[in-house]
Amino acid sequence: MKKLMACLVALMMVPMAAFADFKEGVNYDIINQGKATATPEVREFFSFYCPHCYTFDKGYIPTLKAKLKESSVPLKQNHVDFIGREMGVEMSKAFAIAEQLGVLERIKPAMFAAIHDYKRPPATAKQIRDLFIANDVKPEDYDKAASSFMVQTQLAQMEQRTKNAKISGVPTFVVNGKYRVNTQSIKSFEELTDLIMYLTKKD
Template identity: 40%
Template sequence: MKKYIFVLFAMLMAPLVSAAPEFKEGVEYKVVQETASSKPVVTEFFSYVCPHCYSFQPLMSKLEQRVPDLVLKKVPVSFLGREMGPVLQRAFGAAELLKVEEQLTPVMFDRIHRQKKMPNDLADIKAVFIANGVAEKDFDGVINSFALNGMVAQYDKLTERFEVHGTPTIIVKDKYELNMSEIGSEERFYQVVEYLLSLK
């Protein structure tokens, strides 16, 4: 009788075991810092000029829906976009300070990648902000402000700290970097992130 009970238990457990994700360090992710954040934080290093970052935005939005307590951080890098790289980085920071980032980021991505209208200078950036409801005086008040300079310095510090050289780069809990080429699908992306968020 005990034998049959054991077999039945094994059969019931088999689907659970097979469904468990098997993610390995050095394959789907690597460790980039010794200490993990105690918060469920995911950091995305990105650039407005990066086509992969543009395509990646719906995944990040769905990730927020799947993980309700997720802290999602976006860090703009300055090394893409040539002379416009630092300008676009400041544009993101300005949007954050003006509390319009969620509105402006899709606009910037759409303008650059769908409309093929790459901003040529800060004046073009300013025009986009104004066209989307930001007062000219408000934009002028933040774009060269001490607060924005501090944010830009922090963006660069984080980019250097995690040795980011390409985008999008995804860091989970300040400790694990995803190997996007090994993940392979949208659902697997969510599973890997959720798995890493569960680690101590």
């Protein structure tokens, strides 16, 4: 019985030990000296042009979402516009339009695939519009969203968040609006999840 209790205690201590190993300045940085967000949240900064972001989106993000859902923590995304030269802003706008129309889960994989699988990245705003239409978005709905105040507001917010978090590479995660994860310090998806979950509970 004593051996069993000792084993159970050891197993319970494993995640705590892992959490204790995470260090500020090594595994994460504090980007906001003020208060964290009112409720825990995780935000992924990404670009459609980033191959690693595509890998994350297919192989890791669904797992992370499921884990966060257990704690009622939302996973949000923020497209960055500093990759892709002049098309970077257009891609951010495409992301905002897809979110406003509620078709992100359809458009996002189509956009990633066009760029990375088929090597046919949209080169103009019209080609982005064509991609939406090819994926069952009505032209009039796209045009209305593209010129909407909500999309312009979201674009400005994404740009400001990127600057505030001092994002210079993607994919990057920011937790509670305060902690920026150093993904280069992480050795596995499991460790990344542990770190993110640790940071959601830090405040």
